[in-house]
Amino acid sequence: MTNTPLKTSDPELFNILFNEIVRQETTLELIASENFVSYPVLEMAGGIMTNKYAEGYPGKRYYGGCEFVDQAENLAKDRANRLFGVEYSNVQPHSGSQANMAVLMTFVKPGDTILGLDLAHGGHLTHGSKVNFSGKLYNSIFYQVDKDTGLVNFDEVIKLAREHKPKLIICGGSAYPRFIEFQDFKQIADDVGSYLMADIAHSSGLVAAGIHPSPAPFCNVITTTTHKTLRGPRGGMIMMGKDDLNPWDIVAPKSGRVKNISELLDNAVMPGVQGGPLMHIIAAKAVAFGEALRPEFKVYAQQIIDNAKTMADEFITRGYQLVSGGTDTHVILIDLTNKDITGKVAEKSLEKAGITVNKNMIPFDEKSPFITSGIRIGTPAITTRGMQRDDMKKIVSLIDTVINNPNDDQKLFSVKTEVKELCKFFPLYPELRDQN
Numbered sequence: 001m002t003n004t005p006l007k008t009s010d011p012e013l014f015n016i017l018f019n020e021i022v023r024q025e026t027t028l029e030l031i032a033s034e035n036f037v038s039y040p041v042l043e044m045a046g047g048i049m050t051n052k053y054a055e056g057y058p059g060k061r062y063y064g065g066c067e068f069v070d071q072a073e074n075l076a077k078d079r080a081n082r083l084f085g086v087e088y089s090n091v092q093p094h095s096g097s098q099a100n101m102a103v104l105m106t107f108v109k110p111g112d113t114i115l116g117l118d119l120a121h122g123g124h125l126t127h128g129s130k131v132n133f134s135g136k137l138y139n140s141i142f143y144q145v146d147k148d149t150g151l152v153n154f155d156e157v158i159k160l161a162r163e164h165k166p167k168l169i170i171c172g173g174s175a176y177p178r179f180i181e182f183q184d185f186k187q188i189a190d191d192v193g194s195y196l197m198a199d200i201a202h203s204s205g206l207v208a209a210g211i212h213p214s215p216a217p218f219c220n221v222i223t224t225t226t227h228k229t230l231r232g233p234r235g236g237m238i239m240m241g242k243d244d245l246n247p248w249d250i251v252a253p254k255s256g257r258v259k260n261i262s263e264l265l266d267n268a269v270m271p272g273v274q275g276g277p278l279m280h281i282i283a284a285k286a287v288a289f290g291e292a293l294r295p296e297f298k299v300y301a302q303q304i305i306d307n308a309k310t311m312a313d314e315f316i317t318r319g320y321q322l323v324s325g326g327t328d329t330h331v332i333l334i335d336l337t338n339k340d341i342t343g344k345v346a347e348k349s350l351e352k353a354g355i356t357v358n359k360n361m362i363p364f365d366e367k368s369p370f371i372t373s374g375i376r377i378g379t380p381a382i383t384t385r386g387m388q389r390d391d392m393k394k395i396v397s398l399i400d401t402v403i404n405n406p407n408d409d410q411k412l413f414s415v416k417t418e419v420k421e422l423c424k425f426f427p428l429y430p431e432l433r434d435q436n
């Protein structure tokens with residue numbers, strides 16, 4: 001076994017890692033789904049628990065030697081339950097998509113109908129998209145946002161729900177700048193007798209901080225990623241506010257001694273869609289949840305939103321059109337149609353200038369998903385770095401320069417220089433510098 005450090009044992013990959021560290025440190029990370037984990041989370045995620053096989057759940061594993069990983073997983077669950085005010089959590093899903101898959105496998109049978117937000121209107125692949133398992137296995141139908149307001153069109157949701165009687169309604173999405181309207185969805189789900197799932201992959205950090213409404217009182221089941229606003233390691237999680245639904249409503253009695261839906265969900269995760277859990281990541285989730293339980297996290301989450309609102313106002317002042325006219329959250333969706341530039345070109349030019357965003361469909365987009373008419377911007381990562389109001393104004397002015405001069409390499413280069421200067425004030429992982 002090689003125990004010399006990566007730097008000497010595999011210089012090729014060390015170099016790739018080093019370049020990525022430099023990229024993260026010297027560019028502006030505005031992808032709404034990204035964040036920077038704390039150094040303790042990084043330590044745990046990069047630590048020796050990666051060596052452990054622990055198929056099963058704490059106290060009920062298929063492998064020996066699980067004493068300490070059991071402690072870590074139990075802590076992750078306890079902290080998640082406290083953080084979100086829920087009775088049940090499963091912290092094993094490797095990703096948000098796998099959390100969603102386990103929930104769909106639990107609540108919906110192949111061929112059943114699900115109702116989710118249209119991908120082009122801010123939804124997610126796993127909410128029924130035809131290219132995803134959720135659209136291939138289930139009869140998926142979609143609601144959209146209203147053309148004028150950019151908000152979920154609840155007249156349409158109720159119409160579709162009454163017409164199609166979905167087994168499950170999914171609320172939440174990846175590019176929805178406003179609070180998710182859990183209560184409105186709950187009324188509709190009750191009206192038609194559907195289960196209601198909230199996918200808070202994006203907003204879970206804001207929910208944990210108590211700044212975004214909580215789905216727990218309204219939704220039967222909740223999924224999230226742990227790596228977006230929640231600022232943990234890359235992964236997923238499933239929760240239930242109360243574990244009080246009757247499992248016999250969704251499984252045939254022959255399936256044995258099932259007492260609660262939580263057992264069905266646990267079984268859907270493992271062995272349903274996964275094998276061995278990533279114990280290093282589960283332990284890192286516990287570390288991140290511990291951080292999110294501290295009062296500082298509330299301050300952080302509020303700053304994410306303040307920063308997004310400052311940016312939104314600044315964009316509007318500069319003549320940009322924002323879907324829904326602004327934001328309640330960390331997400332801004334810019335409609336670039338009046339700026340004579342596609343999302344694709346904007347993304348490329350911004351990247352050249354050291355600013356990372358993603359092109360994004362806007363509701364009723366006339367361009368393809370590869371071109372798009374919009375870009376999505378988010379503030380979680382730059383807020384983690386410590387940037388505040390004045391920095392937001394500066395960043396919008398830099399973005400504006402790029403959008404107005406997408407092919408002017410000299411201007412792009414000068415923006416890049418300014419980006420680097422700004423980043424210098426907000427060092428990332430100084431702990432790593434000593435090691436390199």
Ligand SMILES: *Cc1c(COP(=O)(O)O)cnc(C)c1O
Pocket residue numbers: 033094095096097098100123124126172173174199200201202225235236
């Ligand atoms: C990011 C996201 C997911 C999936 O997360 P992955 O970890 O990338 O699989 C699911 N749902 C929504 C709404 C998301 O934004």
